[in-house]
Amino acid sequence: MIHDFITIIQDYWLLLLIGQYPNGPLGGLANTLILSALAIAFAFPVSILMALARLSKWWFLRWPMTALVYVTRGVPLLMLILWCYFVIPLWTGADVPSFLIMLVTLVIYQGAFLSEVVRAGIVSLGQGQMDAARALGHGYMGAMRFVILPQALYNMIPSMISTFVSTIKDTTLGYVINVPDLTFAASQVNNQLLTQPFQVFLILAVVYYILCWSLTFVANSVERRIARRRAGPRNVRLPAEAAPLKTITEQL
């Protein structure tokens, strides 16, 4: 059994790592990492903009964004992927690569989820912080940037990480539109071996687990570092309102 795993990895490690590259497009784990990183990097600022739009006093920002967030959150991700896959080429008339379609879909989908977290983080700070910033002469954007968001985002770290972890997991759905990622590579391996699906997909599961776990681990230690700095050297404790990361992470 162990022998099977070693053989598979010895024979196919390069395919699992970078896909067909350089003979074909970049794929495998490398592509999964790139897709995840880009999706997270874009979903994060997008979610802040979405949250600000939903909290805006102008209805023409608030209403469409609220509708978008509700629809996106109420639809399975797979539907959204397929929909973008067929509609975006129709609209743009261009041959959009599946990687890009997957990226856009993930950014909208995770952005919508994250925007709810951002919004809750902002609202839960209460009016006092905004009042204090405005009274000192900060504009709305200045108050957001220097006072509200740094606090809201810090309080959100646990939920943010859980969204990032699910973004990594959701990249696997790119399989249905042939995004050449790690899952795609694994299924190619499986098609060649035919007799060892259990082994192949267990390797896949372990790699995803390690990815998600490392992200959680890094985020945990960043959060602890900030908490320690704020609590000062003498009394180290997490703020009461920040629930332990694990309990929240596991809900998604």
Added chain:
Amino acid sequence: MSTSVSEPQATQAIRIADVCKSYGDYPVLKNINAEVARGEVVVICGPSGSGKSTLIRTVNRLEEINSGGISFEGQDIHAPMRGSELNKLRSSIGFVFQSFNLFPHLSVVENVSMSPIRVKGIAANVAHDKALKLLDRVGLADKANSYPGQLSGGQQQRVAIARALAMEPPVMLFDEPTSALDPEMVGEVLSVMKSLAADGMTMLCVTHEMGFARDVADRIWFIDAGEILETAPPEDFFKNPRHPRAQRFLADLRH
């Protein structure tokens, strides 16, 4: 009223003219007329829910008003204006909140220096030195690198005063600055306020500290149900309040 609120008046810091405000159908401020002279210390007192916070928050436009006008150094703060203009006006009115509202993610010295840097564009090292001086003035030089969560309520409120002073406002507003404090910390905040008054700062304070009002205030405004019923120097107000509701308010305070 024929006089415009934006008419420049040499001795007035704040002039409130015919201000009305209501939440829905409920009137909170009913035709308020009052003024604060430069260098004057005014204490606003009155029962809970009478509109004291609402009134003081309209002075820097944290609350909008329905009619009337408020001029600050000759400028109508409730006139339609660009956001940047309002921000500039607000930055020259210090405001101290009942619940301190320090920025918990910033150290004490950053709390004090952040707005001069970000709003006024003062160089970071200059703002930092100035912040340390102000912290020294409120007796907290040794706490510069602590975070608000590590300070007592009295210390937090003194930092909040230093933070407001950092913008060098000619006028300071206080909304019950000692009401959220344990009794043993009230004194340290009041003594900072007293020293400000002694330096000639124009101050408008909502407070229930009648000792402070007696010692420091030049005038008392008594407000009840959204109306200023009496304005008088403290000695008159405490010895023989004219309005029956002011008499009742003072009698209630004494037990």
